[in-house]
Amino acid sequence: MAYRYLGNSGLKVSEITYGNWLTHGSQVENDVATQCVRAALDAGITTFDTADVYANGAAETVLGAALAGEPRESLExxxxxxxxxxxxxxxxxxxxxxxxxxxxxxSLDRLGMDYVDLYQAHRYDVETPLEETISAFGDVVRQGKALYIGVSEWTADQLRRGQELARADGFSLVSNQPQYSALWRVIESDVVPASKELGISQVVWSPIAQGVLTGKYQPGQPVPEGSRATDTKGGDNMIKRYLNDETLTRVQKLKPIADDLSITMAQLAVAWVLANDNVAAALVGASRPEQIAENVKAAEVTLTPDVLAAIDEALDGSIERDPAKTVSPETRIV
Structure with missing residues (x-):
């Protein structure tokens, strides 16, 4: 496993990071979730991402139980x-x-831990003064309950204002967690340049576009049973934007590119996001332990400019680049 610094900090994270959205406490049984976590550890993953909202707290509980007994200093x-x-x-x-x-x-109670390495604003809150939010995060750091602070799906302007306030309060924002894949590139024009300017890394979610970039969804064919597209707890809603024959046909053009590199299409997709030097980590989930070992191999893959150009050509016409797609809720989600 390779490691990268998280933003302009001294914290290193595994560039393949295990995330448990839509799996722990929801899609998979707790014993399978534990097997997946053990497989991640065996593969060299030391960084684990969760959230209080995942399964209304159950995901944190399952992750904490699965990691119980591991040396805390060896985990992020x-x-x-x-x-x-x-x-x-x-x-x-x-x-x-x-x-x-x-x-x-x-969160600490559910995880069974004294602190987290990174505490993240899961979205921007338009109904709370940003000064109040940043001050509260600073106090969490000073209390030793979180070592670093990050955000998720913030715009470039929100990152700039948040970082200004954070630095005035004696700490820094070190990360942003956006959706990013070869199909979803909305952060590239605004968020990534601002992040480089501010010392913020991306920890990206959905690098395989909810499974579409694995190639398992075929144009003109019904979606596979048990796939993300059949998950009524949230997965089907996220993936439906890609389930059209035009996009699925373009995705199939990635298979010969992956074959030439002797890797899977999933590994190609994860390697693609890691080719961006502002990406510190790619979040991968799993409903089966063997999926972990496959995804981790992407960390060994270096994509040449020619390969990156071939991916762009294959997907051209289905790539979303509009920076306006990074948006805050207009009101607080209740």
Missing amino acids: IFTKVYFPVGRKGPNDTGLSRKHIFEGIDN
């Missing part, structure tokens, strides 16, 4: 706060001081 644990959790009352959401303070304590 990420979690997030923003979305409605718990009883989902009026203050059980957003980035208010109240919710951040209660959120970190509840």
Whole structure:
């Protein structure tokens, strides 16, 4: 496993990071989830990403139990706060001081840990003054409950203002967690340049576009049983934008590119996001332990300019680049 620095910090993270959105406490049984975590550790993954909203806290509980007994100093644990959790009352959401303070304590309790390495704003909260949010995150760091602070799906302007306030408060934002793949490139024109300017890395989710870039979804064919596209708990809604014959036909053009490199299409997709030098880590999930070993091999792959150009040509016409697709909720999600 290779490691990269997280933003302009001294923290190194495994460039393949294990994420448990839509799996732990939801799609897979707890014993299988534990097997997946053990497989990740065996593959050299030391960085694990979760969130309080995943399965309404159950994902954090399952991850903490699966990691119990591992030396804490050998792990990098990420979690997030923003979305409605718990009883989902009026203050059980957003980035208010109240919710951040209660959120970190509840997350640590579920994880069975004294601190997390990275605490992330899961979205931008348009209803809480940013000064309040940043001040609360700074206090979480000073209390030793989180070592670093990051965000998720923030725009370039939000990153700039947040970093300005954070530095004035004595800490820095070190990461942003956006969706990013060979099909979804909306961060490239604005967010990535701003992040490089500010010392912020990307920890990207959905590098294989919810499974579309594995090639398992075939044009003109029904979706496979048990796939993300059949998951009514959230997966089917995320993937439907790609399930058209035009996009699926273009994705199939990636297979000969992967074959020439003697890698799978999934490995090609993960290697593609890691080719961006502002990406610190690619988040991969798993519903079966063997998926971990396959995805980790992407860390060994270096894509040449010619290969990157061939990928662009294959997918041309189905690539989303509009920076406006990185948007904040217009009101706080309740």
